[in-house]
Amino acid sequence: MTRLTPAFADPVLDAQASFRAILEAMSRPGRIQRIEARITPPAPLCAAAAAALLSLADADTPLWLDAGEGVAEWLRFHCGAPITPDIGAARFVLACGAAPSLDALDIGTDEDPQLGATLILQVAGLVAGEGWRLTGPGIQHEHRLRVLDAPADLLAAWARNHALFPRGVDVLLCAGESIVALPRSVMMAEG
């Protein structure tokens, strides 16, 4: 059995601070936000992904993850989120290794597009000011974003995902304490 570690030092204020950071990230797609969370999640979970799940996931949001039993136990204890083996039924999908295909995730319905899943994808690093060109709501001209070790087919999958609007999947890219949101409304092109 792996040893459980504590979550947020202050459950209320830290969850509010990381919710604010996620809100900022969603409002300004491609801008890197930092989650100043003093937490030590079990490997391979990074601090930003852990803080995002602690802020967003609860007993009503089925969670799919590929991070192993230690992380599953930690999230079950601190979020109370049910872990589901069916990726299509999950409201939050945590990918620490290879990114699952966006097509496999729940995209919601035209009447309830908010039911679409959120993919929390851990990447090697996030660099602003170069790489992909992001345009769309929340971006005045364009934001540039380079994702280190990004899945090769992400841009093609993203084009399909964007075309489904208002249905679709939202993505949170996490690296260390940095977080970038890709809401389904954003358009991405090769830089």
Next chain:
Amino acid sequence: MTQSDAPSPKTARQRWMAILARASAQELSARLAALPPLPAAETLRAPETGLVMVRGRAGGDGDAFNLGEMTVTRCAMRLGAHVGHAYVAGRDHTKARLAALLDAALQDGALHDAFMQAVVEPLAAAQREVRAGEARKAAATRVDFFTMATMR
């Protein structure tokens, strides 16, 4: 509510958790102070107070209904490899923390017997005594309703 100290069908852990949850913070800290100090414990979930819906059932085959909400404080502590949990009635955070710490200690094979002897069994005896006293008082005021025929 029926309160039984019999180990069956409850597990041993359910029994000591129930006894710890019924004891007061003063009782727990007094018992704990008499023992050698525990190794440093880590708070996994600081005490937090919430409401739990208590459900009831009229008879064995009745429909479940919501009896009412109850204030419950929960806490989780880790002592070495063991995680102790406490769910206690009321909003006493000190008591929840002590009960969780004692639950963790009681799961540790090396500490179990000493803590059962020094903490749980005396508390269980005291709680039994209180219940017996209440039962005696209630029994003294009991009125048996007999029909006139049986009275004569």
